[in-house]
Amino acid sequence: EAGVVQSPRYKIIEKKQPVAFWCNPISGHNTLYWYLQNLGQGPELLIRYENEEAVDDSQLPKDRFSAERLKGVDSTLKIQPAELGDSAVYLCASSADTFPGELFFGEGSRLTVL
Amino acid sequence: SQQGEEDPQALSIQEGENATMNCSYKTSINNLQWYRQNSGRGLVHLILIRSNEREKHSGRLRVTLDTSKKSSSLLITASRAADTASYFCATDAGGNDMRFGAGTRLTVKP
Numbered sequence: 569e570a571g572v573v574q575s576p577r578y579k580i581i582e583k584k585q586p587v588a589f590w591c592n593p594i595s596g597h598n599t600l601y602w603y604l605q606n607l608g609q610g611p612e613l614l615i616r617y618e619n620e621e622a623v624d625d626s627q628l629p630k631d632r633f634s635a636e637r638l639k640g641v642d643s644t645l646k647i648q649p650a651e652l653g654d655s656a657v658y659l660c661a662s663s664a665d666t667f668p669g670e671l672f673f674g675e676g677s678r679l680t681v682l
Numbered sequence: 683s684q685q686g687e688e689d690p691q692a693l694s695i696q697e698g699e700n701a702t703m704n705c706s707y708k709t710s711i712n713n714l715q716w717y718r719q720n721s722g723r724g725l726v727h728l729i730l731i732r733s734n735e736r737e738k739h740s741g742r743l744r745v746t747l748d749t750s751k752k753s754s755s756l757l758i759t760a761s762r763a764a765d766t767a768s769y770f771c772a773t774d775a776g777g778n779d780m781r782f783g784a785g786t787r788l789t790v791k792p
Contacts, residue, residue, distance in 0.1 A: 572724070601780075610686075610770050610782035611725065624779055659724060670715070671772075671780055673724035 570594070574660050574674035582682050586648035589677045593642070593662030600637060601671065602645050603659040611659055617643065647679075655681045686714075686771045686783030694789040701758040703786040705771030706751075712774050714747055716756050719768045719785070728756075728769075763792045 573592040581587050593600050598619050603611035614633070616624040619640035628635065632651070637643040647654055657678045661671040686707045695701055705714070713732045717725040731738045731747045731754065738745045744757040758765055768785040775781055 603782075608784075610784045613779055613781060616779055661725075670727045670730060671717075671725070673717075673726070675724045 572660055572662055572672050572674035574658075574677050576677055577675060578678050578680075580680045580682065581650055583652055584649040586646065587650050587679060588647075589645045589658050589660075589679075591643045591645070591660030591674060593660070594664075594672055597662035597664050597672070598640065599663040599665065600643050601661040601663070602635060602643070603661065605657045605659055605676070607656075614645070614658075650679070650681045652681050655679055686773055686781065688769070688771060688783045688786040690786060691784070692787045692789070694791065695761060697761060697763055697790055697792050699761055699790075701761050701765070701788055701790070703756045703769050703788070705754045705756070705783055707754075707771070707773045707775075707783075708752065709773075709775045711749070714745075714754050715772045715780065716743075716745060716754075717770045717772060717782075719770065721767075725770065758788075761788075761790045763790050766790045 575590050600617040602614040604614055605611045613627050615628045615635050617637045620637050635645045657676040659676045661673045663671050686705045689704045715730045716728045718728055719725045729740050729745050731745050742759045747754045766789050768787050770782045770785045772780040772782045
């Protein structure tokens with residue numbers, strides 16, 4: 569069974585440029601999470617989807633970040649425009665349960681903003 | 683915002699020794715989970731312990747939970763060089779979102 573797939577693995581952009589990250593969760597997993605991880609820190613939740621509905625986006629900086637999960641399967645996280653402080657790893661995870669069970673993580677997308 | 687705090691921040695031991703990491707959290711939980719992250723990789727689930735459980739084992743892993751103290755510990759017995767990684771606890775804070783601590787960086791020297 570394929571795991572959570574994320575792309576791109578690495579992205580280097582100049583500040584003020586847009587960037588998008590894509591995530592394909594494990595088949596059948598209804599819950600999808602986007603986390604941000606700074607160097608030496610734990611993941612911080614950005615947004616959680618139940619199917620195609622964003623049920624918790626309180627930590628998503630909505631002035632420059634947006635996310636969507638069309639058809640309740642794969643998801644895209646966008647930053648526009650990117651700032652220097654956005655340099656981090658963006659992790660996607662999925663879960664089979666609506667109640668927190670085991671989270672399956674992708675390898676992450678490492679963003680460097682110059 | 684992060685829910686849990688791991689202690690110590692970093693731990694260095696010799697192969698064969700036991701490694702103990704602690705996690706403290708702030709609000710009531712339904713379950714607590716431990717994850718491992720190798721450098722440059724995603725997180726991998728290790729073990730889940732529910733709020734009504736006090737201890738759980740999985741191979742060389744032993745997790746305890748003390749809800750009165752809002753704390754948990756992860757013990758890795760007979761550590762191996764391959765156990766070198768960062769270890770994170772995560773809690774649901776009584777809701778549906780898993781919130782992670784800052785992690786313990788474990789180094790096991792051969």
